[in-house]
Amino acid sequence: MKKYEKPTINRVDFTMASKYGSPLKTQKIRNSIDGVDVHKLTENYGSPLFVFSQKAIEEKYKKLYEAFSSRYPNVKFGWSYKTNYLNAICKIFHNLGSIAEVVSEFEYQKARALGVEGKDIIFNGPYKPKEHLKTAVKEKAKIHIDHLFEINDLEEIADELDIKIPVAIRVNMDTGIYPQWSRFGFNFENGEAYEAVKRIHKEGKLVLTGLHTHIGTFMLDANAYREATLKLMDLKNQIEEDFGYEIEYIDLGGGFASKNRLKGIYQPPEVIVPTADDYANAITNAIYEKNKSDKLPLLYLETGRHLIDEAGYLLTTVVGYKRFPDGRKGYILDAGVNLLYTSTWYNFNIELDKHYEGLNEPSMLNGPLCMNIDVIEENIMLPSLERGSVLTISPVGAYNYTQAMQFIRYKPAAVLIDKNSNVHIIKEEDDLQTVNFKERMPKEL
Numbered sequence: 001m002k003k004y005e006k007p008t009i010n011r012v013d014f015t016m017a018s019k020y021g022s023p024l025k026t027q028k029i030r031n032s033i034d035g036v037d038v039h040k041l042t043e044n045y046g047s048p049l050f051v052f053s054q055k056a057i058e059e060k061y062k063k064l065y066e067a068f069s070s071r072y073p074n075v076k077f078g079w080s081y082k083t084n085y086l087n088a089i090c091k092i093f094h095n096l097g098s099i100a101e102v103v104s105e106f107e108y109q110k111a112r113a114l115g116v117e118g119k120d121i122i123f124n125g126p127y128k129p130k131e132h133l134k135t136a137v138k139e140k141a142k143i144h145i146d147h148l149f150e151i152n153d154l155e156e157i158a159d160e161l162d163i164k165i166p167v168a169i170r171v172n173m174d175t176g177i178y179p180q181w182s183r184f185g186f187n188f189e190n191g192e193a194y195e196a197v198k199r200i201h202k203e204g205k206l207v208l209t210g211l212h213t214h215i216g217t218f219m220l221d222a223n224a225y226r227e228a229t230l231k232l233m234d235l236k237n238q239i240e241e242d243f244g245y246e247i248e249y250i251d252l253g254g255g256f257a258s259k260n261r262l263k264g265i266y267q268p269p270e271v272i273v274p275t276a277d278d279y280a281n282a283i284t285n286a287i288y289e290k291n292k293s294d295k296l297p298l299l300y301l302e303t304g305r306h307l308i309d310e311a312g313y314l315l316t317t318v319v320g321y322k323r324f325p326d327g328r329k330g331y332i333l334d335a336g337v338n339l340l341y342t343s344t345w346y347n348f349n350i351e352l353d354k355h356y357e358g359l360n361e362p363s364m365l366n367g368p369l370c371m372n373i374d375v376i377e378e379n380i381m382l383p384s385l386e387r388g389s390v391l392t393i394s395p396v397g398a399y400n401y402t403q404a405m406q407f408i409r410y411k412p413a414a415v416l417i418d419k420n421s422n423v424h425i426i427k428e429e430d431d432l433q434t435v436n437f438k439e440r441m442p443k444e445l
């Protein structure tokens, strides 16, 4: 039976049309993820729901790992916990051979609780409280120093434990990408990084064994990694010559782009995002060009977003709709921007659960929060959806779950679809107990 909808007259909004035209009939449809029906997922596990695909993670990992290992004999990945630290996700990466890259004592503890040994943890970040730094030192973690105060802390720890501590320093630099990430570590161009090493050498309590840089995120220019590697290798050569240290490893951080659509960029990700081979070529060629030692350094990568973004989906259900005074159709979804932190920067794919009759019209997607800012898509061409329609939002695997905020509604569940299309719950939906767990009521009240 055809559905009746009251007719409306809509102004054609030319600001919505890109030079590729406005899609009046195109509908992007996804009724399943890895063979599992999206309605079955929301019926069984609730809506909204984060869904992760193990197959997608493993495929992406293997592709990137092969790109590097086929060019370079000594490469290791460190899973960037902050990108997604759901335990099951971290475990998949560890099972694939990744060590852990953490930026806080909380993430460090999470990795340890998952069975990762201290020696297999890279400890980054601008704030490492001293007592936790000490634990990490005792457990032989790879400490990446961010600033001079940390050098002092580590020297005190070296005295307290009566040992020499192997360390790496984080270096920031100009790679032609702006704005430059110069907040973390020691600067290369103004000699700060070299001075830090000189300082470490003078006291003799720490031993420099590694150099680290993380030049930014969603890097669309693979050549920036060539620049970074050349500079890190120059520093390595100079340090080895001047101070006699053996730099065992260099760490090029993360930052490889995923196939997400950055706001303000017209071309599709397939056109503008460098391939795994582009990134691998840029880095490994630069190492070969600059290496002066008879040994090649171990190469670490802390790739986050590139490996997990496309493996994550958010399912959300239409709970109602209305017609706004400007003529636009407004849909109320059960997922809001508090679950989609990265919606500020990216235009996600929004896919429909089936084909809907009729032409597309300018629509707006709003979340369930009683806040005017809860806008997932301001202008999107959609056919007439129904109450109960399930939309799939992707790619949302990177940074969204970790930064999703419990606000107004409970934080939703997350599931993992394994390679045999079995669904596993990896995080239950929050409830009143989880939210109230740490609250305390003063007796006087």
Ligand SMILES: Cc1ncc(COP(=O)(O)O)c(C=O)c1O
Residues within 6 Å of the ligand: 080, 083, 101, 124, 125, 214, 216, 217, 218, 253, 254, 255, 256, 302, 303, 304, 305, 306, 398
């Ligand atoms: C030190 C460090 N390593 C790795 C990453 C992961 O970056 P990405 O997700 O862009 O690969 C980050 C993210 O900011 C970082 O700060």
